[in-house]
Amino acid sequence: MKRFSRTVDFEVFRPDLDQALACSDGSKGGRPLFDPVLMFKILVIQTLNNLSDERTEYLTNDRLSFMRFLGLGLSGRIPDAKTVWLFRERLTQAGAIGGLFNRFDATLRNAGYLPMSGQILDATLVAAPKQRNTNAEKTDLRVGRIPQDWQDKPAKLSHKDRHARWTLKFTKAKPQDDGTMPFSDLAIPFFGYKSHISIDRKFRFIRKWKTTDAAAGDGARLREGLLDKTNTASTVWADTAYRSKANEDFMDKEGFVSKVHRKKPHLKPMPCHIQRSNARKSVIRSRVEHVFADQKSQMGLFIRTVGITRATMKIGRANIVYNMRRFLLLERISITA
Incomplete structure (x- = not known):
């Protein structure tokens, strides 16, 4: 993680993160948000080590190397699993991953890697994870139609991967x-x-x-x-x-x-x-x-x-x-x- 901190300038992602998150200026009050660059670093840790949100929260609290990478102290406030999930979900719904990828690609080009x-x-x-669907449900999915049984059960629909x-x-x-x-x-x-x-x-x-x-x-x-x-x-x-x-x-x-x-x-x-x-x-x-x-x-x-x-x-x-x-x-x- 030391090499990541020394070599990669994570501040280059801030404009794209701010635009995707569209955070308020805090004038209306509320709990202060975590720094978006810090949250993005947590996603990097999560991807590097193949961690779940809960495991990410635990190891961030446990490992000094993760804390140093994030710029946190022993008494610093660390995002919990739900906060990590919400941050990732907001980036997902905003379709920000393409812009973040292009931002780092520009960094590589500026460093001479053309x-x-x-x-x-x-x-x-x-x-x-494999889906266990009936033949009728598979037929509906192929034509882009949601099976009627799933429409009547929103909880079931939310767990079905239609893509x-x-x-x-x-x-x-x-x-x-x-x-x-x-x-x-x-x-x-x-x-x-x-x-x-x-x-x-x-x-x-x-x-x-x-x-x-x-x-x-x-x-x-x-x-x-x-x-x-x-x-x-x-x-x-x-x-x-x-x-x-x-x-x-x-x-x-x-x-x-x-x-x-x-x-x-x-x-x-x-x-x-x-x-x-x-x-x-x-x-x-x-x-x-x-x-x-x-x-x-x-x-x-x-x-x-x-x-x-x-x-x-x-x-x-x-x-x-x-x-x-x-x-x-x-x-x-x-x-x-």
């Missing part, structure tokens, strides 16, 4: 001893959301991102603002999910150079020259997998909230914190070099 070496696109599935979706997660399973490939090993049912990102090739910072349900296709997101047009190098790396005529035409029209993997011909062996080309592309494209591994292993990325608005807030916080950790690493390397 995207100038091409970009890599990919997506990963983010799990959410997360089921999909099949395909794995590279190895054959069993008898040579068979069980379906359960090849296609695993998955429920939740999907995090789409674009990172720059050199520094591996996340530059663009988007959150969708798990069933959304990867390729279509390329044409929905996922490409970073400020990257001075026009090369784009991605896996076969992004290979389509529509995407190739779009990138050609926008001036990008496609390094997207080519697909294997249907019912035919992969030509050797395409196989070698894909292997060369994989050396670069595989760097994006390290981002997802960091978020899921170090931060324990998992959606415990209801709805895509809160899921976007969760994934956006993970993206900001990843960029912060990456910034700390690169700054430490530059000092020791």
Whole structure:
């Protein structure tokens, strides 16, 4: 936490936080609010350590390192779990996470970390608590309709995630001893959301991102603002999910150079020259997998909230914190070099 305090200037987030919270000037009285930058630091601690609101309150009171990071003394007033939840909820409803992400991205650019070496696109599935719905309820959800039974029970509706979706997660399973490939090993049912990102090739910072349900296709997101047009190098790396005529035409029209993997011909062996080309592309494209591994292993990325608005807030916080950790690493390397 010391390195975070020394390296990251959290005051740059204050204008966006003040605008999103729209706090009064205190002229009407009432209990003084906690400093919004302090509250945002608490969200950073929460994301870094994969903490619940209650656990965050307890550890903030217990750990001196957290208190020093927040600038609090032993006798200082510490936000409770409900205050943390309310602060995060207000930022979520205000849609502030995009502005906060862009604010820190501007900080990275001012520090000299400019995207100038091409970009890599990919997506990963983010799990959410499974919903047990009937077939009729699933049919209603697909067409964007709230099931009648849920409308009559507001408490039940508030606990139902109407935006997360089921999909099949395909794995590279190895054959069993008898040579068979069980379906359960090849296609695993998955429920939740999907995090789409674009990172720059050199520094591996996340530059663009988007959150969708798990069933959304990867390729279509390329044409929905996922490409970073400020990257001075026009090369784009991605896996076969992004290979389509529509995407190739779009990138050609926008001036990008496609390094997207080519697909294997249907019912035919992969030509050797395409196989070698894909292997060369994989050396670069595989760097994006390290981002997802960091978020899921170090931060324990998992959606415990209801709805895509809160899921976007969760994934956006993970993206900001990843960029912060990456910034700390690169700054430490530059000092020791």
